[in-house]
Amino acid sequence: MKHQLILFALLISTTTVYAQLDSRYHTFPELQETLFNLEQQYPYRIAVDSIGHSQQDSLPIYLVKISDEVQVDHDRPTVMFVTHIHGEEILGIEIGLDVINDLVTNERPQYRLARQQLEIYFIPTMNPEGLNVVHGIGDPEELILGADYSYRKNKRDNVGDGRFRYQISGDGGNDTSGVDLNRNFEPNWIQGDSLYTGRPHNEWLDYYKGHSPFSEAEVKAVVKAFKETQPLFGTTIHSSRQGQLSEWIYYPWDWGGDGDKVAPDQDILDDFATEFALKCDKQGGGHFTPGRSGGRNGKMHDWSYAWGGWITVETETSSIQPDSIGIEEIIVNTRDALYYCINRARNANDLQGNKGHIKVTVTDPEMNPLVAEVLFPERHNGYLLPRYSDATFGVHRRAFLQGAYDIVVRKFGYETYEA
Secondary structure, eight states: OHHHHHHHHHHHHTOOOOOOOOTTSOOHHHHHHHHHHHHHHOTTTEEEEEEEEOTTTOOEEEEEEEOTTTTSOOSOOEEEEEOOOSTTOTHHHHHHHHHHHHHHHOOSHHHHHHHHHOEEEEESOSOHHHHHHHHTOSOTTTSTTOOOTTOOSOOOOSSSSSOOOOOOOSSOOOOOSOOOGGGSSSSSGGGSBOTTSSSSGGGTTTTBOOSSTTOSHHHHHHHHHHHHHOOSEEEEEEEOSSSTTTTEEEESOEETSSSSEEOTTHHHHHHHHHHHHHTSBOTTSSBOEEEEOOOOSOOHHHHHHHHHOOEEEEEEESOSSOOHHHHHHHHHHHHHHHHHHHHHHTTOTTOOSOOOEEEEEOBOTTOOBOOOEEEOGGGOOTTSOOOBOOTTTOEEEEEOOSSOOOOEEEOTTSOOEEO
16 A cells, blocks of 8 residues: 555656546637628628648648638738647637727727738637547547546648557657657758657657658648748747746847857847837736747747748737636736737837838839849848748738848849848
């Protein structure tokens, strides 16, 4: 009996306890219903479309567009919010839905102007498979253990025998199925965790990067959405499992932490992330802390900047799965940061601090829009892919602080423009 008591004490000391999910959280079917009901009531303000499907179960991944004439593509600045990536981090969905509802239904000037001056995009969840596992939704013969509140990944069949392999545990578990979608991006995918190596303890499978960069259907859908919408600003929303990373805003980058490998646009990245963090209130008082990313392991916010110049910070909320009271408190504490993205993108008159961006329009002699490379030589290095004007309007937008910048616009068959 003595040995049994000691064993029990060891077990409870190494396990993170997850409470039963509050009914306030939206399941994937409830999320769909909420979005489609809004679209039915306000068809001129919100459009909900599938941009792809999940890797294993072919569940739809939705892109939500909000503007005053939502069926028309306007030459306007855009913002993008991805509110759910990791299965267990379900709080972001509730933050996103709160903002979506106000942007669509509220008639006050700040919301009306946002609809008139921007195109606003949300991906409420890029991981519907993980969301379903957390809520225990699916084939009972597949989810034989029921809901797994700590599940993180999608459901990719890594073994190849058609079985979904997951285990119930407090900190991720030895799940051999699934890929961590926030480790499946370039740059630096190669330095992420392989399937059977990596982190100690029993999280060693929970951060698996996938068999190649951009291998997952969910990631492909997000890449496509960003390329089509070209957002100036945005955020992804996470919740820290262990708590040590909570109430931080992470952004590109200081790889190595010594100031040697920083981003070419570090001044604008620092400025935006600092102001964004000030709009997020900690539960105990004060504001979130901004921090340059030091890890080089395929995270989405590094990719969005490196491949498109899209400034997307990572918001780590203050709790993993709070009850309904905690949900409402954290929504109030963080939603102003999303509105900060919106107000900065539209150059709101009452916005304090830096704002504004450069707009470059590229056309041929007949004034037809052209897709051309738009290069700011002092703001480029080998980590960054070329940035281009879009095919619809020939427009390229890029956030900068006030100053003078050299510019090169080039396209094969045309004379290069330099200024």
